[in-house]
Amino acid sequence: MLMLGVAGLAAAGAGVFGRGLFMPRSQIFGKVAFRGDQNQPARIALTFDDGPHPAVTPAILDWLGNHGVKAAFFIVGKHAAEHVDLVERIHGEGHIIGNHSYEHAHLGTMRGTSYWLREIGRSDDLIEQIIGKRPAMFRPPMGFKTHHLMRAARQRGHTVVTWTRRGYDGVRTTSEQIVARLRQPEAGDIVLLHDGAVAPFRVNVSATVQALDQLLRHWASCGLAVQRLDTLLGIPAYARPSKDSGRH
Numbered sequence: 001m002l003m004l005g006v007a008g009l010a011a012a013g014a015g016v017f018g019r020g021l022f023m024p025r026s027q028i029f030g031k032v033a034f035r036g037d038q039n040q041p042a043r044i045a046l047t048f049d050d051g052p053h054p055a056v057t058p059a060i061l062d063w064l065g066n067h068g069v070k071a072a073f074f075i076v077g078k079h080a081a082e083h084v085d086l087v088e089r090i091h092g093e094g095h096i097i098g099n100h101s102y103e104h105a106h107l108g109t110m111r112g113t114s115y116w117l118r119e120i121g122r123s124d125d126l127i128e129q130i131i132g133k134r135p136a137m138f139r140p141p142m143g144f145k146t147h148h149l150m151r152a153a154r155q156r157g158h159t160v161v162t163w164t165r166r167g168y169d170g171v172r173t174t175s176e177q178i179v180a181r182l183r184q185p186e187a188g189d190i191v192l193l194h195d196g197a198v199a200p201f202r203v204n205v206s207a208t209v210q211a212l213d214q215l216l217r218h219w220a221s222c223g224l225a226v227q228r229l230d231t232l233l234g235i236p237a238y239a240r241p242s243k244d245s246g247r248h
Contacts, residue, residue: 024143029145029147030150030153032162033160033162034190035190041225042187043232044187044188044189044190044191044219044232045191045226045229045233046071046226047139047192048071049074050075050100050170050195051075051196052080053195053196054086055206056205057195060212063212064093067226069226072230074138074161075090077099077102077119077126078102080126094228099124099139100141101123101141109142115148115152119152121156135237136158138160139161140160163192164189165191166192167192179211179215183218188232190232193212194208
């Protein structure tokens with residue numbers, strides 16, 4: 001009986017850990033922003049991960065501009081370093097730049113606090129060099145959270161932001177499937193799409209572009225307003241500059 005009790009506790013502990021790690025909305029390891037106020041008028045926020053990518057980000061920006069929509073782009077530092085012009089364009093057109101780590105290493109989930117402090121800080125530094133502002137929002141790669149990652153994000157002064165609804169476009173899919181998954185978001189939802197590719201999982205980066213115009217038209221016809229993420233959540237997109245930092 002004692003062995004069964006120990007095994008049961010171990011299984012329960014593993015279940016709690018798994019929920020904290022894999023569930024985007026889980027608060028087990030710390031506070032996470034995953035949804036806006038559902039009691040407000042019908043509003044949602046649109047977010048993109050893993051970019052910037054020269055084959056898809058410009059087209060997404062074009063569609064967002066055509067519809068007058070402002071989004072949040074959680075960028076991967078190493079991709080931003082390769083495509084500084086796209087980061088500048090995202091910011092220049094009024095969208096949010098968020099931190100999505102520097103390497104987006106899939107095994108980074110197993111690393112400690114010092115690793116995540118470097119990952120977050122390195123991307124913060126790069127983004128600040130490019131746009132003159134330091135992100136205050138961090139989205140963990142794949143949405144996976146550990147105690148170490150959450151502690152590092154807090155120490156870096158970030159709000160950890162996940163999502164409530166996603167298009168599952170980070171893997172092989174079609175524009176039709178993306179549209180079907182996202183046709184009926186609810187008030188307060190944070191919608192996750194991708195404007196980049198992180199090997200080896202993403203195959204067709206064009207499916208999101210093909211779906212975006214349809215989604216924006218459909219949401220507008222349903223009376224859903226797409227607001228910028230910081231407005232939906234009521235939190236700052238960027239860190240407040242220090243008086244002696246010289247930051248913009």
